[in-house]
Every structure is written in structure tokens, then in C-alpha cells.
Amino acid sequence: xxxxxxxxxxxxxxxxxxxxxxxxxxxxxxxxxxxxxxxxxxxxxxxxxxxxxxxxxxxxxxxxxxxxxxxxxxxxxxxxxxxxxxxxxxxxxxxxxxxxxxxxxxxxxxxxxxxxxxxxxxxxxxxxxxxxxxxxxxxxxxxxxxxxxxxxxxxxxxxxxxxxxxxxxxxxxxxxxxxxxxxxxxxxxxxxxxxxxxxxxxxxxxxxxxxxxxxxxxxxxxxxxxxxxxxxxxxxxxxxxxxxxxxxxxxxxxxxxxxxxxxxxxxxxxxxxxxxxxxxxxxxxxxxxxxxxxxxxxxxxxxxxxxxxxxxxxxxxxxxxxxxxxxxxxxxxxxxxxxxxxxxxxxxxxxxxxxxxxxxxxxxxxxxxxxxxxxxxxxxxxxxxxxxxxxxxxxxxxxxxxxxxxxxxxxxxxxxxxxxxxxxxxxxxxxxxxxxxxxxxxxxxxxxxxxxxxxxxxxxxxxxxxxxxxxxxxxxxxxxxxxxxxxxxxxxxxxxxxxxxxxxxxxxxxx
Amino acid sequence: xxxxxxxxxxxxxxxxxxxxxxxxxxxxxxxxxxxxxxxxxxxxxxxxxxxxxxxxxxxxxxxxxxxxxxxxxxxxxxxxxxxxxxxxxxxxxxxxxxxxxxxxxxxxxxxxxxxxxxxxxxxxxxxxxxxxxxxxxxxxxxxxxxxxxxxxxxxxxxxxxxxxxxxxxxxxxxxxxxxxxxxxxxxxxxxxxxxxxxxxxxxxxxxxxxxxxxxxxxxxxxxxxxxxxxxxxxxxxxxxxxxxxxxxxxxxxxxxxxxxxxxxxxxxxxxxxxxxxxxxxxxxxxxxxxxxxx
Numbered sequence: 001x002x003x004x005x006x007x008x009x010x011x012x013x014x015x016x017x018x019x020x021x022x023x024x025x026x027x028x029x030x031x032x033x034x035x036x037x038x039x040x041x042x043x044x045x046x047x048x049x050x051x052x053x054x055x056x057x058x059x060x061x062x063x064x065x066x067x068x069x070x071x072x073x074x075x076x077x078x079x080x081x082x083x084x085x086x087x088x089x090x091x092x093x094x095x096x097x098x099x100x101x102x103x104x105x106x107x108x109x110x111x112x113x114x115x116x117x118x119x120x121x122x123x124x125x126x127x128x129x130x131x132x133x134x135x136x137x138x139x140x141x142x143x144x145x146x147x148x149x150x151x152x153x154x155x156x157x158x159x160x161x162x163x164x165x166x167x168x169x170x171x172x173x174x175x176x177x178x179x180x181x182x183x184x185x186x187x188x189x190x191x192x193x194x195x196x197x198x199x200x201x202x203x204x205x206x207x208x209x210x211x212x213x214x215x216x217x218x219x220x221x222x223x224x225x226x227x228x229x230x231x232x233x234x235x236x237x238x239x240x241x242x243x244x245x246x247x248x249x250x251x252x253x254x255x256x257x258x259x260x261x262x263x264x265x266x267x268x269x270x271x272x273x274x275x276x277x278x279x280x281x282x283x284x285x286x287x288x289x290x291x292x293x294x295x296x297x298x299x300x301x302x303x304x305x306x307x308x309x310x311x312x313x314x315x316x317x318x319x320x321x322x323x324x325x326x327x328x329x330x331x332x333x334x335x336x337x338x339x340x341x342x343x344x345x346x347x348x349x350x351x352x353x354x355x356x357x358x359x360x361x362x363x364x365x366x367x368x369x370x371x372x373x374x375x376x377x378x379x380x381x382x383x384x385x386x387x388x389x390x391x392x393x394x395x396x397x398x399x400x401x402x403x404x405x406x407x408x409x410x411x412x413x414x415x416x417x418x419x420x421x422x423x424x425x426x427x428x429x430x431x432x433x434x435x436x437x438x439x440x441x442x443x444x445x446x447x448x449x450x451x452x453x454x455x456x457x458x459x460x461x462x463x464x465x466x467x468x469x470x471x472x473x474x475x476x477x478x479x480x481x482x483x484x485x486x487x488x489x490x491x492x493x494x495x496x497x498x499x500x501x502x503x504x505x506x507x508x509x510x511x
Numbered sequence: 512x513x514x515x516x517x518x519x520x521x522x523x524x525x526x527x528x529x530x531x532x533x534x535x536x537x538x539x540x541x542x543x544x545x546x547x548x549x550x551x552x553x554x555x556x557x558x559x560x561x562x563x564x565x566x567x568x569x570x571x572x573x574x575x576x577x578x579x580x581x582x583x584x585x586x587x588x589x590x591x592x593x594x595x596x597x598x599x600x601x602x603x604x605x606x607x608x609x610x611x612x613x614x615x616x617x618x619x620x621x622x623x624x625x626x627x628x629x630x631x632x633x634x635x636x637x638x639x640x641x642x643x644x645x646x647x648x649x650x651x652x653x654x655x656x657x658x659x660x661x662x663x664x665x666x667x668x669x670x671x672x673x674x675x676x677x678x679x680x681x682x683x684x685x686x687x688x689x690x691x692x693x694x695x696x697x698x699x700x701x702x703x704x705x706x707x708x709x710x711x712x713x714x715x716x717x718x719x720x721x722x723x724x725x726x727x728x729x730x731x732x733x734x735x736x737x738x739x740x741x742x743x744x745x746x747x748x749x750x751x752x753x754x755x756x757x758x759x760x761x762x763x764x765x766x767x768x769x770x771x772x773x774x775x776x777x778x779x780x781x782x783x784x785x786x787x788x789x790x791x792x793x794x795x796x797x798x799x800x801x802x803x804x805x
Contacts, residue, residue, distance in 0.1 A: 051735075056748055059586070060737030082655070082735040085744050091732050098646045280769065287562045308768075311559040 046351035047078040048358065051095060052106035053341070055411035056087040059398040066397050067406050070375060074361065075354045081408065089113075096122065096346075103349035104359070106412045109147075109158045109342040110451050117344070118155045124345040124352045125153040132353060133360035146449050146510075156344030157359055159413050162337035162443075167299035167417055169333045169439040170225070173292045173309075174319030176203035184321045188229055188260060191324035195269040198292035213264070214293035215271035217282050220467045222295035225333045227257040229326030234447040235335030237503050245447070245504045247491060249466065249484055258473055258480050265474050275471070287312045298435035299417055303427040320435050322442055332444040338451050341412055362413050371409040372421060374399065387424055402426070448510065452502040458495025465491055554578070554773035561770050577774035587775065589738055590745035593657060594724060597741055601661040601723040606716055608666040609674055614700050616671075617678035628675075635668040641732075648733055659733035660726050660741065667722075670715045677711040678704060713793035717786065724783045746779050 061068060061081055068079055082102065084091045092105060093113045101122070107114045117123050130137040140147070140154045147158050177184065177194070180201050185191040195213025197203070204211055216222045224232070230253035232238065238251040248254060264270045271291050274282070279296075286294045287308050296305065298320055309316035325331045345355045361367040373380045373387065374394060381388045389403045399406050403423030410416060420436060422429050451459075469487040472478045478486070492500075552567040557574035561567070581587055612631075616624055639647075644663070653659040681704060689703050705712065727743040734740060749772055 083737065084735055085731050085737075085740060086748065088731050091735075094642060094645050094732065098642045098649065100645070100649050284562055284565070288565075308558070308562065312562050 043076040045072075045076050045078050046354055047080065048104060048349070048351065048355055049080045049082060049102040050104040050106070051082045051084065051092055051102035052104075052343070052412045053087040053089055053092065054081070054083040054106070055407060055409065056083075056085070058083075058400065058407035058410065061407050062396075062398055066375065066378065067370060067408065070370065071358065071361070075357055077351065077354050077358065079358070083407075087411070101346040101348040103351075104343060104345055104355050106341050106343040109160065109340045110338070112453070112456060114156075114342050118149050122346055123155040124347060124349065124356075125155060126157075126345070126356060127153045129353050129356035133356050135364045136356065136360040139363060156342045157363065157413070158340060158342050159418075160337050160340040161415060161418065162334065163340070163418065165417060165420065165436055165440040166334040166337075166443050167301075167436050167439050168222075168295065168297045169320055169435070169442070170323055171286075171294050171296045171298060171305065171318060171320045173198075173203070173286075173289075174317035175313070175315050176292050177319060178317075179203055179205075184319065185324050188226070188324045188326055192260075192264070192269075195264065195293070196267070199267075199269050203292065204289040211289065212271035212291045213269035214295075215277060215282055215285050215291040216274045216295045217277050217279060218275055220470050221270075221274050223261055225295075225323035225331070226261055227251075227253045228332030228442075228444055229324055229330055230254075230257045230260075231326060231328060231330050232257070232332075233445075235444040236338070236446040236448065237500070237507075239447070239507075245500050245507055247466075247488075247496060247500070249469075249491075250488055254484065255480055258484075261474055262476065262480070266476065283308070289313060298439065299432050300422070300426070302432045302435055306428070320438060322438055331442050333442045334439060335444045336446055338446060338449065343412055359413075362408075368409075368414070368419065371406040372423075374406065389423070389425065448503055448506045450506070452499060452506060454495070454499040454502045458499055461494050462491050462496045462499070465494060550773045550776050553770050554777045556770050558768040558770055561768070574770070577768075577770040578778075580771050581774045581778060586737070586740075586745055587742075587778070590740045590742045591778075593739055594726075594742040597657055597660050597726060598720055598723040600657075601664070602716060602719045604661060604665050605667070605670075605719040605723075606712070609671050609715065609719075610700075610705065610712070612666065613671055613674035613678055614704060616675050617681075619683070631668055631671065645732060654733055655735055655739065656733075657739060660723075660729055663729070664722070664726075667719070670718055674708075674711055674715055677708055681707065710793045713790050717790045720786060721783060742779050746775060749775055 061083075068081070071077070072079055089108045089111075092107045095102070096105065096107070096113070096117060105117075107117070126133070126136060126140065136157065140157065144154075144158050144160075147154065147156075149155050176182075176198060180197050180203055182194050182197055183190070185194045198211055198213045200209060202209060202211070224235075227248065232248055232251055232253040234248075237245050238248050240246050240250070261270070265272075271285065273285070277285070282294055283296070283305065285291050286305070289312070298305075302318060302320075306316070306318040309318060323331050323333045343359060345352050345359075349355050362371075373389075374397070376382065379390055379394050379397070379399065381390065391401070395401075397406065403425040405416075405421075416422065417436065420433065422432055426432065466487065469478070469483050473480050473483040549567050552570050553561055554577055555570045555573050555575075556567065557572055557576065560570070560572045560574075563571075615621065616628055616631075618624070638644075648654060648659050648663065651662075653662065685703060685707075686699050689699050694702060725743055726741055727747070730741050730744050734744075
């Protein structure tokens, strides 16, 4: 009897153990959609696995997604999208490093890992398929002709964020301006006067001088627009009179800019807490009527910022404007983007032509409409020019609410801002688009289009150095002349010289 | 009067020291508790109340909207379910493996015991590294399945050592007595050893459960389907801005108000916190684990 019991318990444990190993070991395929109704029988269906960081906030793609089905039908493929959580490229890099190649891969543009893929010959040259991919050819050769590899071929489609447009500029309390009878400042002097009025004339009407002019975001705030006003030309590196590449703090625009900022700081026009602000905190101070100006991304945030502001102050109104001009009429705010995503086809892909056509489709107008609007007659209908969204059908394919897009729409090939896309249903649509127009008009170009390798290596160290000196000079812990001299010496010694050297070479070659 | 006689006079220095201790520890306690309290208060506030001040000591107005929003969010429930599976299945497997291994290795007459132990401890000192691990998971066909979050961490060497040492300290005579009374080997494990090792076992269960509940990095690596995200991944996507998506106007849960995020945080920590009181009494004994024998 006892032995039987023993045997029973022992076998039970074995069963549990085996079950727990195998039971969970099933691999579940995602987004496997068989294309049905494919008419061309001679064209076999090729599975295409696409590993991407994608749009981290999008909903998952459902198994019988009609958008994926439509794409499958078009190219006789069986598209399987694998989205890495958290937009974390680490996983993409590990997958590639371990030999687990997808057919199409999206990684970071211009990172050392992506460059390694090209150098190791893991990617397929897209030039070979240009005949059947007109959009791809046009975009690569006309817009990104600087993204060729050493052998002169294109190995992937770059999606550079904030490349042609941006949405970051100065946002302010329009209701305060109106109350104090102020005009939107045009010059640095006007700007100073407005900040001063915000500080001293009690714009929130609580009888106390407890407001500040402007706040920003850690670590050192977004105050470069002052330097651009004083004549700084490029967002990344500057040229001196001899045509040599120098860091921006050695440029003639730096000292007057720093003196101006120092004046604002000493007079209490800059909120000293900006050093601790994350984006949330910065916005809170704006809603709480503690500051009049913030440096913020707008576009879709126009309605959100104003909505939150009005919850606290029913009279609140959001304004946005060009940054102030310097003595010579210069102005600028957000830099042109340099980094982004890079989508390429791997050598493992058995149907590279179809994969290239798929990428071509995704960047074409037709493809963009498919992932934004859906299929006409199902996800939306047209009434003249007006688009009527069928939210019920859209929800079935996990489109985002309120006329927003399909999970495949953003992140790999474009973002709403880059494509200036806002659904017709968006609140404050006109103002959102206007804010982008303003911000993009004062976007600041770079001296060189790519990120040099030395900057990838030493960039963080020299940036920390700069940040530390910037704060010390702003707060008056060190005189500006002395600060610049010391910073210059240390910056160059700790890797800056190597960066400059490389930038100089790239700049000379491009000239 | 009598009572007074018997009391031992506490020196003033010692009293001052005690008072200082109480004050100091209370402050530390409050500092530890405040973030939690703050999150709790914020999660109960409507957004305009939240925005009014930066310090939230008490909810001025109570709104259940953040919770009702979160409760209606499908993604939250999916990730909740995944985490529950990982925690329950994972912890059961963890305990099964750890108890059986530890018991066998605690047998003094087991041949080659030192060598087996050496190999197990070796894995604690030197690991294969990220990419080899990834390849193993991939070749075992566990990519994108919850098994990848359960099987590779089925046994923790550290916990194994603790439990083995506890079993080691159980007198041999107990088992011999059971044997004489006719108990089988497996019977001894289940009827004698496990019941008297309750403090150790509950403590280790707690260690495992919390680790499983908090699984994050392996999910980033091995899971790519949103329907298989554990809770921590979902939470992170909610709490940390992805600057690119946010700035460029992409969909972002980050754009939700702080109260909703805090409601999600509360919902994620409360269940695992509720486990603690049940384990508390064993836990105090459990702290002594492994301190006795090595």
C-alpha cells in the first residue's frame, strides 16, 4: 500500500514537471495572417517577418487584421510583424547579433550596431530593386542621398525624426499677455520686458509676486534660442572665421547670449526650479500659474496643454510664437533631427523583391492612407472631400480612437508630426498645424547631416562637461570669460578635439 | 510603591538615545511611506485637484474616474493576466524544483554531492551572457511565449543554497525515526521535512513570487506580442515618456493624466503587497535562515 502511494506521488511529480516544461513551451505565432483570396496562383505566398520597434503606444495587431490582410494580398506575402516592447532597440540588436534574422529589420539609424550590419554584409542592397520601387528610389536618392554606404549603395530606408518639420517652440500664457496689455515679443529686449512683466505685475492676480517669466526642462533647459538670436548658425557645430569647426561655446554668439541669460536668471525671470523639471513637472508649473513661458512640443499637445490649463484657470489661453530675434534679426529654436530609425532587408529574406516593394508601399501615399484611414468603404467613407470615420469598424482592427491610425502607421517610417498628419476630428486642428508651421520656420540646420562616430563615443562625456559649466555660468558661480576658457580646455582634452577633427573632415568632404 | 522599587532606572543618556531613535526611525518611516501615500492620494484625485498643488497630503476631492478608466483598459487586464500566470505557474515550478533539489543535496551520504553543488554554484558566479541565453531561448522555441519568463528562471541558486542549508540543519534522527515508523523517502520529505521547514519555504516562496511579479527585462527581450506583455512592461510604457513618440505626436499613454497613471501603479503593487501580511509571521523567523550553518 505504502509503496503504491510512493509510486503514485513520484509519478505525479514527474507529470507535473513535464507538464510545466512542455505546457508553456508552445511557441505562439503572432499576427500570422494567411492571405485569402489571392488570385495569382502562380505567385507563391512568401512569409515575411518584420522585426521593428514600431509604435510603442499602439495597440496590438489582431490575428485577422484587415490592413495586414490587404497588404498580404497586394504582394502575395504573409506578413508577420514582431514589435519589440518599449521601443527598445537592444532586443533588435541582440536578435541580429545572435543570428536570429528577421526578413525585414528596423533598428536605430546611424548607430554603431546598424553600421555593423552593413559592414558585416547582413543587409541587402536596395539599389537592386529600384526598378520596382519608384517611391523608395526617389526618396533615397533625392532626400537622403547622404545615407549611402561606403560602396555607394543604399542598404535601408532612414526615417529621421524632426527632419523636415518640428513642433517645439515657445509656448506662453496668452491670457496673461492680454491682461497686462502686452504684445507678443519680437526682439530679445521685448522678450525681457514681457518676462519682467510676468514676474512683477502679478499676472495671476493673487496679489503676490510669486510668478516667474519662463521655465524649462532638465538638465540645462532649452535656452539655445538665445544663442541662435545672437548669431549661432548651426545646431551641432560652428565654424570660426577661418572655416575651422569649433564647439558652439567658442562661437561669438555664446558670450552675449550667456550674459543675457545670466541677467534673466539674476533678476529671477527664469524659474530656478527648471533644473529639476521633467516634462510633467514643467507643464504642472505652467498650469499652476507659476510661470508664463515654457519650451514645449506643440502640435497634438496644443489641445492637451490648453485643456489642462483651462481646468485650472477657466480663462487660460495658450499662445505660441516665434522665438525672439537678436540684434541682427537672427532667430531659431529646434534643431533639425539627426537620428531616427532605419529599415532594411536582411540577407536571410527569401523574397527580397517583395520585401522592398512592401517598404516602397509603406512610404507611398497609397500605403500611408491605408494605415491612417483604412480601407475605403470599410473603415471610412468619403463625402466629397470630407472623411467620415467608421469608428466601429476601425476598432475591430485596433485603430486608435478618434480618427487616429492603425498600429502599423507610426514609428518605423513616419510619425504624425513628420507627415503633418492630424485626423479631421482632432480638436484645435488648425492651431496644431499652425504651431508646426511656426516651429518649422525657425528650425535650425546642422553643419553636418550625420552623427560622427567620435560623437557616439565621447559625446556623453563632453556634454556633461558643458552642462556643468553652463549651469555654473548661469548661476554666477564662475565668470563667463573664465568659464568659457576652462570649459574649452577641458572639453577639447576629454574627447572634444577628436570629435572636431572628424567633423572637420566630413565638413570638408561635403563642401 | 512596590512597583517603583522593582523598576530599573534607565539612565538619562539611554533615554535620550531612545527618543532620538524613535524620532529618527519615524522620519525614515515617513520618508519611505510618503511616495506610496502620494501615489495613493493622486490616484484618487480628479486631475484639476492634482494640478493645484505639488504636495498631496490628503485628497481634497475624491474621484474614482482614474480607477474606472484603468479598469476599462483592456491592455491592463491582459498584462495582469499574463503576470498572474507567470507568478503562479512560475512560483509553483520554482518551489518544486528548489525543494526537491535542496532536499537531495542536503543528504550527507549522497555521493558526488560536492561536485553537483559546485556545478550549481558555478552558474551563480559565471553566467553565459545575454546573447548565448537569447540563442538558447530561441532554439528551445520559447520566443514570444510566457515560458521564456518561467523556465529560464525555474531555480535560483541563491534560494537553493538557503533552503539546502535549512534542510541540512534538520536532525538526521527525525528522519530515522520516521523511517523506523515505516515512512517512505518521499513521505519523509512531504510529511516531515516540508512541514517543519515552513518558515524557510514561505520566505523563499515570497522571494520567488516577488521576482516573478516584477519580471521586466526578460519580457523586453523575449516577448514581442503586446498580448503577452506582463504588467511591468505595461506599467513602464505608461509611466515613462518615449520622447520620440511623445514629441512627434504619436500615440502615447504618457499623455494620460498623472492620476490615471498612479491608479495603474496602485493596481500593480497592491496585489503583491497583500501577500506580505500572510507571510509576515514566517518571515521574521525566516530572516535567520542560513545564518546558522554554512
